Amino acid sequence: MGQLKITILGCGASGGVPAIGNNWGECDPTNPRNNRMRSSISIQSENTTIVVDTGPDFRHQINRANISKIDAILYTHAHGDHVAGIDELRAFQRRYKKAIPVYSNQVTIDKLSRQFDYMFKDISNGFYPKVLDPYIFKDTDYTLPQTIGDINFVPVEQDHATCISLGFRFGNIGYSTDMINLSDESISAFKGIDTWIVDGAGYFYDPITVHANVPRLLELNEKIGAKKIYLTHMSLMMDFEDMLKRLPDGFYPCYDGLEFLTDNIL
Numbered sequence: 170m171g172q173l174k175i176t177i178l179g180c181g182a183s184g185g186v187p188a189i190g191n192n193w194g195e196c197d198p199t200n201p202r203n204n205r206m207r208s209s210i211s212i213q214s215e216n217t218t219i220v221v222d223t224g225p226d227f228r229h230q231i232n233r234a235n236i237s238k239i240d241a242i243l244y245t246h247a248h249g250d251h252v253a254g255i256d257e258l259r260a261f262q263r264r265y266k267k268a269i270p271v272y273s274n275q276v277t278i279d280k281l282s283r284q285f286d287y288m289f290k291d292i293s294n295g296f297y298p299k300v301l302d303p304y305i306f307k308d309t310d311y312t313l314p315q316t317i318g319d320i321n322f323v324p325v326e327q328d329h330a331t332c333i334s335l336g337f338r339f340g341n342i343g344y345s346t347d348m349i350n351l352s353d354e355s356i357s358a359f360k361g362i363d364t365w366i367v368d369g370a371g372y373f374y375d376p377i378t379v380h381a382n383v384p385r386l387l388e389l390n391e392k393i394g395a396k397k398i399y400l401t402h403m404s405l406m407m408d409f410e411d412m413l414k415r416l417p418d419g420f421y422p423c424y425d426g427l428e429f430l431t432d433n434i435l
């Protein structure tokens with residue numbers, strides 16, 4: 170069974186904190202926990218490393234976490250803040266002479282293979298080899314256990330208003346970035362988790378736009394029952410210390426580098 174280590178590689182909203190131009194917004198620049206790269210996590214067992222999303226900060230994130238090999242990427246959706254570091258995967262293909270499996274739903278894989286077509290095929294007789302091997306979750310895969318290497322997980326469909334995004338359950342930890350709502354079926358896949366790492370970008374928005382706010386998370390968690398809720402995808406309006414004071418009991422702001430452990434169970 171073993172354990173999984175989940176690391177917050179980034180918990181920033183689409184622009185990161187500070188945003189380009191050294192814009193810290195409401196965040197205190199002297200608190201290192203306000204320095205947020207774009208939202209991403211790694212999941213590591215003894216033998217396997219999976220990363221969720223490859224945003225614009227991908228190379229820095231992987232180097233800082235000292236990850237030297239990636240067995241697969243799970244993509245939540247194809248928005249730029251989650252995919253645009255995809256080109257960095259070329260360096261892993263070159264190093265290990267092996268295409269990297271990328272998993273998502275049909276819509277996301279279709280978008281990636283249009284926007285980054287050169288990553289999905291051999292070009293110039295293989296001088297530029299294919300970098301990515303796409304794997305598409307079927308409708309019947311959602312809420313059911315999947316395995317990559319020796320890491321077990323459950324993919325979950327989420328409503329992100331502009332598209333369907335994917336969330337994931339690893340043992341007793343749920344990861345739900347870029348989400349405004351969950352169907353009953355998706356809620357049941359998260360039921361019983363201990364910790365929910367979840368989209369908090371809608372904190373200052375009522376009504377909800379494309380990211381969840383705290384009232385929505387409380388409503389969903391009444392059914393899910395997570396004991397701890399860690400907000401990710403946090404904007405430059407969300408100062409770490411200020412959020413600690415504002416958030417309801419059981420809610421915490423993530424910070425880059427934060428680690429969680431969970432059993433590698435289905």
Ligand SMILES: [Zn+2]
Pocket residue numbers: 182183208248250251347402
């Ligand atoms: Zn996003």
